[in-house]
Amino acid sequence: MKSYMYETMYILRPDLNDEVVDATIGKYQTMLKDQGGSILETQHRGKRRLAYEIDRNREGIYIQMNYTGPGEMVAPLERAMRLSDDVIRFLTVKQETEAAVAAADADADAE
Template sequence: MRKYEIMYIIRPTVLEDDRKALIEELSNIITSKGGEILAANEWGMKDLAYEIQKHKKGYYVVLSVKSNDEARMEFDRVVRIKEDVIRHIIIRDER
């Protein structure tokens, strides 16, 4: 298993309860496929560097995970489908 850092931005119009459910759902994808979440940081609502889908703000979430390829690819697949996630990135952590 390799270490990854995952960052995703949730649409600012998502209600707090729905946002918490979405964060939980996305975290469960990693753990259900044999991965492990080392750290989860919610940065909160921040201004975007540029407009994304007519939004100027977004709710940032950063995860540090230890994961196999199956869990990483499933997370990537699901997050692309979710309309409430406006941007995401998965970076392999070499540290």
């Protein structure tokens, strides 16, 4: 099974206390680990003002997770975030790894 590198940024409601925020971060990390992923880095970026109001919230708690694993693990993670009342927004991006970029450049040079 092929492993990819991902970055998921999600925004939590600003009225959550630190224990709930830490529990939510732990829940999503555990979910990824249970599906064969490995967490590279998790950054708690703190409470920031949103560019526009989302669900009557002007601020949000930003969390960034970088991880690797099979592509099938992203859908259950995003589904859990979509169903959660604590998550305002989320976005997952598949990262270009240096090895993949080098291989693509080599293919382009060969043509």
